[in-house]
Amino acid sequence: MMWRNIAGFSKAAAAAARTHGSRRYLSSAIPGPCIVHKRGADILHDPWFNKDTGFPLTERDRLGLRGLLPPRVISFEQQYARFIESFRSLERNTQGQPDNVVSLAKWRILNRLHDRNETLYYRVLIDNIKDFAPIIYTPTVGLVCQNYSGLYRRPRGMYFSAKDKGEMMSMIYNWPAHQVDMIVITDGSRILGLGDLGVQGIGIPIGKLDMYVASAGINPQRVLPIMLDVGTNNQKLLQNPLYLGLRQPRLEGEEYLEIVDEFMEAAFTRWPKAVVQFEDFQAKWAFETLDRYRKKFCMFNDDVQGTAGVALAGLLGTVRAQGRPLSDFVNQKIVVVGAGSAGLGVTKTAVQAVARMAGISFAEATKNFYLIDKDGLVTTERSKLDPAVVPFAKNPAEIREGASIVEVVKTVRPHVLLGLSGVGGIFNEEVLKAMRESDSCKPAIFAMSNPTLNAECTAADAFKHAGENIVFGSGSPFENVQLENGSVGHVNQANNMYLFPGIGLGTLLSGARIVTDGMLLAAAECLASYMTDEEVQKGILYPSINNIRHITAEVGAAVLRAAVTDDIVEGHGDVGPRDLSHMSKEETVDYITRNMWFPIYSPLVHEK
Ligand SMILES: NC(=O)C1=CN([C@@H]2O[C@H](COP(=O)(O)OP(=O)(O)OC[C@H]3O[C@@H](n4cnc5c(N)ncnc54)[C@H](O)[C@@H]3O)[C@@H](O)[C@H]2O)C=CC1
Ligand SMILES: CC(=O)C(=O)O
Ligand SMILES: [Mg+2]
Numbered sequence: 001m002m003w004r005n006i007a008g009f010s011k012a013a014a015a016a017a018r019t020h021g022s023r024r025y026l027s028s029a030i031p032g033p034c035i036v037h038k039r040g041a042d043i044l045h046d047p048w049f050n051k052d053t054g055f056p057l058t059e060r061d062r063l064g065l066r067g068l069l070p071p072r073v074i075s076f077e078q079q080y081a082r083f084i085e086s087f088r089s090l091e092r093n094t095q096g097q098p099d100n101v102v103s104l105a106k107w108r109i110l111n112r113l114h115d116r117n118e119t120l121y122y123r124v125l126i127d128n129i130k131d132f133a134p135i136i137y138t139p140t141v142g143l144v145c146q147n148y149s150g151l152y153r154r155p156r157g158m159y160f161s162a163k164d165k166g167e168m169m170s171m172i173y174n175w176p177a178h179q180v181d182m183i184v185i186t187d188g189s190r191i192l193g194l195g196d197l198g199v200q201g202i203g204i205p206i207g208k209l210d211m212y213v214a215s216a217g218i219n220p221q222r223v224l225p226i227m228l229d230v231g232t233n234n235q236k237l238l239q240n241p242l243y244l245g246l247r248q249p250r251l252e253g254e255e256y257l258e259i260v261d262e263f264m265e266a267a268f269t270r271w272p273k274a275v276v277q278f279e280d281f282q283a284k285w286a287f288e289t290l291d292r293y294r295k296k297f298c299m300f301n302d303d304v305q306g307t308a309g310v311a312l313a314g315l316l317g318t319v320r321a322q323g324r325p326l327s328d329f330v331n332q333k334i335v336v337v338g339a340g341s342a343g344l345g346v347t348k349t350a351v352q353a354v355a356r357m358a359g360i361s362f363a364e365a366t367k368n369f370y371l372i373d374k375d376g377l378v379t380t381e382r383s384k385l386d387p388a389v390v391p392f393a394k395n396p397a398e399i400r401e402g403a404s405i406v407e408v409v410k411t412v413r414p415h416v417l418l419g420l421s422g423v424g425g426i427f428n429e430e431v432l433k434a435m436r437e438s439d440s441c442k443p444a445i446f447a448m449s450n451p452t453l454n455a456e457c458t459a460a461d462a463f464k465h466a467g468e469n470i471v472f473g474s475g476s477p478f479e480n481v482q483l484e485n486g487s488v489g490h491v492n493q494a495n496n497m498y499l500f501p502g503i504g505l506g507t508l509l510s511g512a513r514i515v516t517d518g519m520l521l522a523a524a525e526c527l528a529s530y531m532t533d534e535e536v537q538k539g540i541l542y543p544s545i546n547n548i549r550h551i552t553a554e555v556g557a558a559v560l561r562a563a564v565t566d567d568i569v570e571g572h573g574d575v576g577p578r579d580l581s582h583m584s585k586e587e588t589v590d591y592i593t594r595n596m597w598f599p600i601y602s603p604l605v606h607e608k
Helices: 002-009 007-021 056-062 078-094 098-115 118-127 129-136 139-148 168-174 198-216 235-239 253-270 283-293 304-320 326-331 341-358 361-367 405-412 431-435 459-466 502-509 519-526 533-537 545-565 578-582 585-594
Strands: 034-036 157-163 182-186 225-229 275-279 297-300 334-338 368-371 416-419 444-447 473-474 489-493 604-606
Touching: 007 118, 056 604, 078 118, 098 118, 098 139, 098 489, 118 129, 118 198, 118 473, 129 139, 129 198, 129 545, 139 198, 168 253, 168 275, 182 198, 198 502, 198 545, 225 253, 225 368, 225 473, 253 283, 275 283, 275 304, 275 502, 283 297, 283 304, 283 341, 304 341, 304 416, 304 444, 304 473, 304 533, 326 341, 326 361, 334 341, 334 405, 334 459, 341 361, 341 368, 361 368, 368 405, 368 502, 405 416, 405 431, 405 533, 444 459, 502 519, 502 545, 502 585, 519 545, 545 578, 545 585
Parallel strands: 034 604, 157 225, 182 225, 182 275, 275 297, 334 368, 334 416, 416 444, 444 473, 473 489
Antiparallel strands: none
16 A cells, blocks of 8 residues: 555645645645755754755755765655655564554654654655554554653753743743744643653644644644643652653642743744644643633633544434434433543533534433443532532432442443543443443444553454444544454544644634634534445444545634634634635635645755
C-alpha cells in the first residue's frame, strides 16, 4: 500500500498543491515562495525550513548552503521513500520484541524526523495516518508521556510554571513565530487514563497539534503546545531525579486559577485571533476553567465538549444501526460508566439531545440515563453528591445506591454501555455477558478510555462475550474482529480526534469570538450524518481515519456555518463576516479546504 502511495506521489503532490495549502501557488503545480530570515546552517537546523538533501543547487547558492550538504540533490519523493523504507526496516528488525519497546522505537524515528524536517514529517504522517496516528497519538503518546523525562532531547512548545507568575506576558513573546492559530494546553493533571503526569503531559498537546496539522491542515508554524506546570501530586515523579517539572505539590484554589488566568491573558494579548483547546485537565479544573473562560476567550475543552460530540454521533449511529428512526434515540437506555470530565460531558449532551428531540425538560430526559462512578450507581441517596452529577442521580427505589456495573446492566438491560472511567477491563466477562440480555437488537459497547490498556474491554472480548450482533467503539484503535459467523466485527475508534480538528479549524476560519453550543452541536450532527445507512448497518459508525481530512473539512464547514448563524464571526484574513454569511454549504467546504496547509517544499527566499 505504501508503495502505491509513493508511485502516485508526483501526481498527488501536484494535485495537492492545487487544492490545499495556505501558501499561494503561482501556477497549478508550482508552490509559491516562502520567506526565510535565516541563512546557511541556521536553515538546516530549523525544521520549519529544512529540506535536508532536498535543497536544489540554485537554492543552496542563494541561501549560503553550498558545501554544507553532500553534493547530490535528493528529490522529495526519494526522501519520502527512504524514510518509509527505514520505518519498515525498523518494523522488521523489532519483530518479536515487547510492544512497548517497538512502539517507542517507532515514536523515536518519527520524532527525529519531526525535529529535523517538518515538511517531510507531516507528509508521511498525512499519507500514512492510519499507521502513524497510533504512534503520535493514542496509545503510544501515553507511553511517551510516562517516559518523557527520560526520552527528552529537545524542547517543543512552551512551558509556563508556577515560578513564572508575573512574567508570562513577557515570556509569551519568547515564542519565535509571529502568528499562532491553535494552542493546545494541559496542566498534566489527568493524562489519558494514566493520571497525574505533571510536566510530562506535554506529549498530549504535541500529539493533538500533530493531529491538527495532519487532519485540519493547520500550518505547523502556527501551532503552539503549552504545558502549565503547577506541580504534581504524583509521588513517583516527585522522587524521580530525572523528573523535569517543578518538584512541588500541585497548586490549588485561587493560586492555581491565577496562573491559568495569567497565561490566558498573555496568550490572547499576543494572538487575539488564536483558538485555545484545553486538554486533559482533571475534572474539577476542566469544568471550572470552561465555565470561567468560554464567554471571554475563544476556547473549548476537548475532553468535555469534543468527546461529547463524538459520543453523541456514535449514539445516534447505534440507533440507525438498529434499523430504527433517529427519533427512537429518546427511548434508548444508556449506562455511562465514569462521571468525570468526559463521562459528564457526554451524559449532559446526550440528555440535551433527548430533551430537544422529545420536546421535554432536561430533568425528564434524564430518565433513561444511568451514571456510574468509582462508588457505583449514582443515586440521590449518596452522601456528599457532587453538584455536577446531581441532575443524573437516580431514585434509589429504582436501583440501589452504589449498584455495580453488572447489577445495573442486568436490571436496566440497556441499549448502550459506554465507558469513560479510565479503568482497564472493568467491562469484564460477566458485564459483557449481561449485555446479551439488552433490550436492543444491536447492543452497543463503547470502551472509550485511553490508552489501550485502560480501555474498559477489548474488541475481541466484547464480540466474544456480548455477542456477534453488537456495535463496538473504543477510544484507542483495535483491529477488526473476525467473527465465528464468518463476518467482520467492526471496530470504531470513538475518539474526539474526529471532531476537535474541525471544531478548531471552523472556529479559526470564521474568526468566531467564542465557541458556542450551536457550533459544537453542528460538529456532532455533521459527524453523525457522515456515514451511509449501508455502512451504519454493518456497524461502521465513524469514517476511516484515512478520510480524516475530508471529514474535518466537513465538520469545519458545519462549525463555521453555525458560528455565522450565531452571529459571532469576525472573518479571517481577507474574508469578512459578510463573505462568510453569503457562502453556500459547498462554498464553505471549499473555503475550508483551500485554507488547509499541505506539506510540500516551497522555494525559500531570504529576507533580512
Ligand atoms: N475516547 C475519547 O475520545 C476520550 C476518552 N477519554 C478517556 O476517558 C477516561 C476518563 O477521562 P475523564 O473523564 O477526564 O477522567 P476523570 O478522572 O475526570 O473521571 C473518571 C471517572 O471514572 C470514575 N471511575 C473510576 N474508577 C471507576 C470504577 N472502578 N468504576 C466506575 N467508575 C470509575 C471516577 O469516579 C470518575 O467519575 C480516560 O481514560 C480518558 O483517556 C477522555 C476524553 C476523550
Ligand atoms: C482522547 C482524549 O482526549 C483522552 O483520552 O483524553
Ligand atoms: Mg484528552
